[in-house]
Amino acid sequence: MSQPPPPPPNQPPQPQGGFGPPPGQQPPPPQPQGTPQPGYGYPQAPQPPQPGYGYPQAPQPPQPGYGYPQAPPPQPGYGYPQPPTVPQPGYGYPGAPQPGPYGYGQQPGGPAGGPAGGGRKPNAQLLIIVAAVVAIALIVVGGIWYSSSGKGGDGKHDTGSSSGGTGGKDGKDTTGGGSGGTEKAPADTASKVLFQVPMPTVATTMSTQGSWLTDKTYVKTGAAEVVGYDPAKGTRLWTIKLPGPVCEAARHTTEDNRTAILYEPAMPTKTDPSHGCSQVAAIDLDAGRKLWTKTVNSGDQPITFDNVTVSAHTAALGATEGGAAFDIDSGKLLWSPKVGDTCYDAGYGGGAKLVAVRKCGDYDNHQLSIQTIDPASGKVISEYKMTKGIEYASVVSTDPLVVAADVGDSAGDGSGISDFFSIDNKTGALRTRISAPGDQYAAKCEGISRIEYCKGVVVAADRIYVPTEEHEGGGSGTRSNEIVAFDLATGKQTGQRADSGDGYTITPLRMDGTALLAYKRPPYDKGGQVVSIDGGSFKETTLMENPATSQAHTVEQSMLPEYAEILYAGGRLYMSQVFANKPLTGVGGKEDLAVAFGTGG
Known part of the structure; x- marks a missing residue:
């Protein structure tokens, strides 16, 4: 097993103390290795207003409450108290424009009747450089995604990371009764x-963003x-070589397991x-091959994109130069930035x-608009205009x-979240706004350029599940935290709370039917756990507990x-x-890029 890897140049050092033994009981956990300097490598932390490099935004350093700092005062009820919610008449359904809470106006939206926001159709003034289709015929690996069978909820594909995802359909409350999921506790x-x-x-720090799981392959x-890789043995099944990092x-895939x-x-x-x-590039995760590679030019220079997602x-792809889209099967250009347009698509949320x-x-x-658009044509279906002064927003769920935003830079912890905005997909009207102060809740988003990069928050069945600090x-x-649930129609807490247990930190992962799956980061003397939380009772069932050996614990x-x-x-x-x-x-010691744990034989 390896020692804990040093953080990359734009990642803070691993917090000390929060997961080690109480003072005086046990030696502290291994000290992190020195942080490598950026040198001539990347990813560099973006320097506004320099757009287009497309690297992940620098993760914000963990704030007090992650280790052994002063604890916040005890809070009543489930989780933490919320500011009074201003009533939303009709919760944003069609009608005359209404002022939202805290000055956030509701903007009824509707079909735009033309190209999405201007400039989502191909423009003759742009030169589109299309590289040759690269098809690397490798070992063909069958498999389907853990969607409705292995991931539950919506039948979509959100296995890219622990950021969570969506489950259930808009407006449906499916939290009662059995979980309807497939993840069961083993003997x-x-x-x-x-x-x-x-x-x-x-030779230098390099991005390795991206992981996916099918029923036959871990990618x-x-x-x-x-x-x-073989999901049980880790044997390398196929490799797609790239010219650069x-x-x-x-995070999402098509129904036939293609992604970008x-x-x-x-x-x-x-x-x-x-x-x-x-x-x-489009990747076929079943076949283990690259389908095509494309570029988009602005003038005579290729656009460097900041984010990519898949829907249908x-x-x-989004960038400060504007958004572009391709058909994932054929590589056909669907839309591209429009020269001289004062508006641009900074990024997209998919699924x-x-x-x-x-x-x-x-x-x-800037004026930010949240637009639900047709994935084939880019035509606007609905639009919600956020109040001026909000510079960045992240798509938590589609x-x-x-969406999440740090209104007035009030989060104070670098999480990028002070509020969640629940929006009606059909009308574009604001349903409700949920206050989530950074000193009380532990989810985080990096909406400056990584529009869809949110961690520790899951949306499903008209609920949003958020961990507390x-x-x-x-x-x-000892330290602990909880996962609490909010109703996306009312903005109020549902009264449900899942406790981590002393010494653990609980983080929501995804839905499994109507059950919420969560990971518990362990204290110094135990292994991590995966638990299933009933969507109605919030009763926890342990699905997995990892080894507490020093080697396994160190890598975890x-x-x-x-x-x-x-x-x-x-x-x-x-x-x-x-x-x-x-x-x-x-x-000394070797680091790990990935590790897999499993129960059973």
Whole structure:
């Protein structure tokens, strides 16, 4: 087993103390290795207003409450008290414009009757450079996604990370009765390490964003490659080599297991530390092959995109130069940026529906619009205009539609979330606004350029599930937290609460039918757990408990839920890093890119 990997240049060091033994009882956990310097590598932390590099935004450092800082005062009831909710007449259904709470106006939306927001149709003024279709015939691996059978809820594909996803359909409350899911507790919940994927050797820190799970393959990006592994043994089944590092990866797939990635056209060098994330490719995860690679030019330069997502059979990409989209099967261009347009699609949320975060106006005076659009044509279906002054927004879920924003930079913890906005997909009207102060809730979004990159929050069945920040636990020197649920129609807490237990930190993963799956990061003397939480009673059932051995514990503790990608299905837990790090001179031990735990034989 490896020692905990050092954080990448734009990732904070691993917090100390929060998951170690209480003072005086046990030696502290291994100290993190020194943080490598960016050097000539990447990803560099974006420097506004320099757009287009497409690298992940710098994760914000964990705030007090993650380790052993002063605990917030005890809170009554379930979770934490909320500010009074201003009534929303009709919860935003069609009617005359109504002022929303805290000055956030409701904007009835409707079909635009033309190209989505202007500029979503191909424009003759742009030169579209289409690279040759690259078909690397490799070992064909069959398999279907853990969607409605293994992931529950909506039959969509949200296995890309632990950010959560959607489940259930807009407006339907399916939290009563049985879970309807497929994840059942085994006779023996004790797991073992199934396999480890060693960290690739790289000359500098390199992005390894993206992981997916089918019923026959665990797929993980590596150093300028995408690899399919046997999900039980970790044997390499197929490899797609790329000319440069993967910058971003779509979290969703098509029904036939195709997805999209962004990558650089070449490897970084001292003279060219970045070549820009200009290459978009479609990947067939069943066949283990790249279907096509495309670029989009603005003038004579390729656009470097910031984010990519998939909805239906559309791969949509956002950037400060504007948005573009391709048919994921054929590679046909569906729309591209319009020259001279003062509005642009900063990014998209995918999955059940396609939602654009569109910006209009000057750099320091943006107006954000949240548009549900047709994935084939880009035509606007509905639109909600956010109040001016909100610079960034993240798409948490597209069905039900929920976006997050840090209003007035009030979160205070770098999470990117002070409020959630529940929006009607059909009309574009605001249903309700949910206050989620950064010092009380632990979800995080990186909406500056990574529009769909939210962690620790799940939306399903007209509910949003959010973890609280850590606070004092029941034992001496211990910490704990909860997952609480809010109603997306009323904005009020449902009264449901799932406790982590002393020393653990609980994070929602995804839905399994009407049950919520969650991961519990362990204290110093135990292994992590995966639990299923009944959608009605919120009763917890343990599905897996990982080994408490020092080696297993060390590698598990290196995979912080705030940054690592965490997938669970069929009694197996997959945890992976989103960066490959340059080895440090004089530091012993090997790092892991990914690790898999499993129950049963």
